[in-house]
Amino acid sequence: MAQHDYINKKPGGKKAAKGKAGKPFPKVFAALTLVLVGAFGYGLWYIKHHGEPQVQPSSPKPAKQAEQPKVEKDLPRPPDFIKDIKDHEVIVEVKKLESKGPYQMQCGSFRTYKQAEQMKAKMAFAGLIAEIRRTEGSNGVWYRVRLGPYDTKRGAESDKNKLERINIVSCGIWKWT
Helix, strand or coil: CCCCCCCCCCCCCHHHHHCCCCCCCCHHHHHHHHHHHHHHHHHHHHHHHHCCCCCCCCCCCCCCCCCCCCCCCCCCCCCHHHHHHHHCCCCCCCCCCCCCCCEEEEEEEECCHHHHHHHHHHHHHCCCCCEEEEEEECCEEEEEEEEEEECCHHHHHHHHHHHHHCCCCCCEEEECC
16 A cells, blocks of 8 residues: 655645636625725715804894993802701601511432532532431432521522532522421
8 A cells, every 4th residue: 555645745635736716706795895985985075065064144132221230149049949958857667578487498409428418518618508408208318408597588599699600500499497
């Protein structure tokens, strides 16, 4: 079998040996470009020569009436409502929102304790302390990784966002049971 010289081989293969067949010059595109450039130039010229606002002749000044004696005016005084605003007191009724109860966040339910420990360790790197609860149900033993209790749902959402930053996105927030 003959050896091939890949180092000195010219790129392009058979097409390079026959000659370069280039694409034809896009005449329609060039014509359209020239028309658009010409229209843009005409638009600039038109704005330069016809864009000046027309100066309207000013109306003749009315004849001066008898000069009135100049009276020095006092400095302008503030309107009366400003004094009323400074002295006004706004009474606002503040309603206290009732907490709807403590919340918990569950981020995983695993068949093995080792998997639950791994999830708990990832949460510890985010600065959150989780607990693992063993539950037995009709379909076997499960190890649940939970956080909480939280007084408000906002606190739970804040921790959920911290966990989403480290790619733990399987968390759900429920009422504490």
